[in-house]
Amino acid sequence: MENLRIRKTPLPLFSVLVFLLHFSSLHFPSLAYEPPDNYFINCGSNANATLYNHVFTADRFFHSKASSHINGGNQSNLYLTARIFRQESYYRFDITENGTYFVRLHFLAFASSSSNLSAALFDVSAFPNILNSGFMLLKNFTAKNSSGNSTIKEFFLGIDPGSFRIYFTPRGSSFAFVNAIEVFLAPANFSPKNYTSSSPLVLHTIYRVNVGGQEVRPDKDKLWRNWDPDDLYLKNSNSAQEAVSSQMPDYKEYELDGFVAAANDSIAPVSVYDTAKVMDNSSSSPSTLFNITWSFNVRRNAKHLVRAHFCDLVGQTADIVFNLYSNGNFTKRVGGPESMFGNLLPYYYDFVVESKESKLINISIGPNAEETTTKNSFLNGLEMLEIMEESAPIPNMKEPKSINVIVVVGSVLGGLFLICILVVGFLFGLKYRKAKHVETSEWSPMPAFGGGSTHSRFTEGTITGSPMTYLNLGLKISFAQLQQATNNFDTKFLIGEGGFGNVYRGTLSDGRIVAVKRGKRHEHSSGQGLPEFETEIMVLSRIRHRHLVSLIGYCDERSEMILVYEFMEKGTLREHLYESNLPRLTWKQRLDICIGAARGLHYLHKGAAGGIIHRDVKSTNILLDAKCVAKVADFGLSRSGPLDETHVSTNVKGTFGYLDPEYIMTQQLTEKSDVYSFGVVLLEVLCARPALDRNLPREQINLAEWGMNCKKNGLLEQIVDSSLKGQIDPSSLRKFSETTEKCLQEDAYDRPTMGDVLWDLEYALQLQQTAKHREPHDDSTINASSEFILPNVQHFPSHSSTVNPDDMTFSGVDESDKAAMKYSHN
Template identity: 40%
Template structure:
């Protein structure tokens, strides 16, 4: 009898095992595993076997290749496949016959083995397929094995991989995996953050896995994953921006229940180990925790991303107890998420695909956050079980760089096609319309559709036959064309700007935005520094920015606006050249860069300068201009800390005969006029609201939006106004100002900010009124300092000076440089900053992180309501 019982138990265990394996097993139709230089089959710890080099030789086509192996055992190698490598001196190709079309994993393994053939640490090469650029000018310069994983929808009977060494270099590969992926791994649709809604067409792209995280759990290797994937752990605090705000939680993997009625959610999406662990909100020691747990990922901000988020409620005791919000790059991605309500059970997996547009990227990379929602009955917690970040191929099917396999550049141009430029240089002595006709005729037939630089620059000059006055001599690569009548300034040749920026060296980048990069350049035989903004044709929005910016700058001249020096229109490039602002943007001197703090007087003078620039925009032309992206990173500082407003890519002409412009909402987090956001009606008062936030940044030295803070502090405007209404603004002032800030000056400044932040535009002051109040605040501070009472910040008994003369309401000359349009009492900043403690000159070191654009386009959720 006991024997019979044991048999029954054994049979039950076998049945359970079969059921589990049936759920999680996957047999790929195509399964090519190749050790590219081995002499025998390599067996991996996960049970997979990689074929030898001789067995895989039939897939390889190469004219000059060498295989190398390590003579001595290499310690700490995770796999024997890294002990061998195949080196290519010339272009080589692997071709694999496919059994079934669909998504395939392509995993490329690299390890620079020491050998006598070639120093692989210096090998630079590209890896392409017939359709996609996978790696461009790639180099493995470290001593650890490197895996590059791609997910490609292969639809042809054969799949080819090309290894292309750069000149005088080599390419190499240690091992290749080409394996079928499950049909339900990637679906065609996801949720888009910008514009908000569904995103369709995902199956038309290729993907590269950049990050795959098992939140709160251990490292998962290919031995433990259903599809031989690797999941990194964040339990050591890696990826978390503040590990003290999170804690790990886990259950037994046997507790995880995959839904039988939803076959799309299975262990093939993620193994049970991922869903059996999570990071949840840490214990803050308060009754109602209201902070966010944040993860940060390094990414290439020029690309779009697919972010797959994995959830499984393993912390609740009952259904509908866990409600939380999910944010990606500060935008609401999933509001009031209740996983148990979606799955109908606890400990049941669920995932969400989020498509993140490149226009939402910032210098900070990509962030994912979870925080409690305000749902009634929630337990004030939030969780994350797993995060995957996949790069999406761009418009020319590249996953690395801006060129496609056929040389197409994102936006339309073709690399290497310089015949047009050479032809134009031969006829450099020709000027005026003749040159324009030559260049027009050399355009490709579809150039207008590509929206290149010329497609909007040329019509501006269509009626100007004196467009260029050549000063070029034959054989010279430098040129000095001018179009002063249009305000565009100097024409630079592409060669001249390449020389000025060291061929657009990445080390010379001083700013990054949706348009592309800004480089530090040196022109005029090294005598003049300039900022060179080079357009990125991949960005449709960036091209529109360029068009708007050059149209605006052609009619603007003011000493508190960044000046346009010239432009380049050659080889389908779009490049603008500005005056260089060595002290970078205002924000860097307030927080985030550890620069010497600005005095209160310096901050007032900078705000006054910016206000003068904005006042000129609103009143200094016949029609008026709305900036639409006022923020501290768009206020730049020259060598004497004079403030100049920059970045007019989102600007709009003010309405003629009506109170607003009806337009899509664009701007930056924390600065957007709420009335504009609600009604999509843009007015000059929208700039006033944004400037009110700038004033608060100057006063408090913190970001306009900081999702890592408690909920009531996330939005600077809301938080500061709460303190203002309590009459306690002094409690949130930058501590660096302690002992030097006059209470009356601060009060007047805070009142100006409060008026700017009125809910309705009709209740806000004009920029002229704001300027008047700021100048009055500066006079109060000056009087206080001169009487030697700066050591007592509470003292406000100094004689109050008469307020400044109100500024004029309108300045009607749109083309003349107007240095006094903002006020009849202009103040010149001193050439050196004054240390208020010893009255001696002190130089504030410049920063090299000038942000000449960096606009973040978004339909902003009201973060203050979190």
């Protein structure tokens, strides 16, 4: 087994610590390994470990924190270390050969001076192919075990060549951990038979039983499996007796009528096929002659793949005909002279059974009285694997600026090595604090821009009657300064008109070019527009992001409502798609713009204090600077508050054509309402036409409905902007359209988060940039998670409700919203 390959950035430090310090500056993409496709990993250790005479390779040669008082007892040294994850993290494995893979996760919840692993609560998910959604392997998992033994979770996954990832996601404020990981290719003839599904193969081993025999330990199995004795599961011990053979099973390779001959002892070891349970014909009770039944506790309403192993040890194959039952239902006829499975020839049969509401699965064998007078039956082994059907959300791939990996190590370090670690920790701490400082400054509010005022409406209270203590008074700019900046709001400097008011280009006294949005005069006295004005200031004065338009200042003198923003030279996204003579954007430019806007919205949802829902996402509220960097604008309709709540009840506001249908129906606002609106923007980008166009035929008026109808009928390529002809890679188009379709789901529960959307769009860009498949975020770290935890958004039923039109205030309808913030060089 080759050692771990890790990307690293060397530091120009003295040679004694060069090796160690390489690891202090790692930007872990994950734990990626060289072929072959067999990986056995000792997690959290700087040394190899051995279990059942099998070597597990260290996942790192550096640890940032050592534990003490670790008592492995009789456990292998594989369980003396663990890797702890405080945020969503992953291991990555390079797969070169497609097939069915064993995936085993080892857990032992030991306690150290720094961590008690029994307190961990987390999810584990797998992504066999980045183009597909992942699968939840373990949910709300805790490794606490009263017996003090290790817990091994085994899965079978169908994996295609490429990058395979296993994610560990802490629940709430808890953490995740793992002691060891196995990923290796199963034998070619190992895949389940008689099982078809449109979903990739994902199975979780629940039971593996050696019927009629003793426990088979992993060191006695070629694939390191554990087989339990069946007595615990036997429903009536008087119904069966053990049969044992001293001869070797006759392994062969062929199939017949759904039965598969075991080609070798990788299917099941000799110790499984040379023991069996058979009918106990010595009993005088007629009921005991009917069948032998094994009963297993399982999850309610879960599907299971069952593999039943047979090998005739009685020597009466030609005479024995019996039936296999599941939950009392006939499943398969076994045996008979035409079976071609002779004495000592091992074979198996796969079938699917569902647990229903009983939380039990019963497997039975019993003689077929109609076809034979020999009342006997036999079974050698049983494997029961749950079919995992719950998909996992695509993880957020945002790259953190610092590393926060904690390793618990139970070994005693030498004095010299410990000194080296302390030096590394000191240098690493300096690097961490520097990175943290940079990160903090990036998200800090805009520096205050001076200027006093003679009177402020906010000192009198807000619309709720509370003083506006949240406004950043340092951002106030005097009316006189803005008059000077715009030449007294000269129409020559008018660059846009919107629902709130006119937008002017201005130049401040320090030379900065800004956009000045002045509220309409008729709204000042009536109070209309004041909530939007206040909201915009409160939102933008406390957030700062590269993809959100920055607020330079505001003015509230003389009943004025004026907002001052950074100037966006290239205007709105809509202008570059249609309704202007500007050069059309390339496909790559459009993807970059969509990714930038998605980053801004994702930050609003997850990064801003308390979470913010924009509520008016549209192409006129996505602005472009001189380098075509996208920035989300216009936060007047935004709602802030904790987004982990189910919803916020509110009067429906937004723009026709972009409004979330579920929000209209229920008046329940969630961040998924922004996701729907953004899906409409994605269609605008692809098709270069408005969200609503009443000049088109009836079925084409609403872009979202028309676009999704075309997608469903395979006609999407026909409505793509003609200026993009020949530019779009088919794979990029497919990923982009799939992302759009997910955003536009009618049920908010079925829509992705903005983090998911961002991940998909970045991958669509990767597909566009290269014909060769390349994993996005190859330079992301092992803790490749967002800085913000994804919310648990509950499912809202799509029910009808009566909405009073008078209560539905909108910021504007597309037809009348002529470039709400039309920033340009004019």
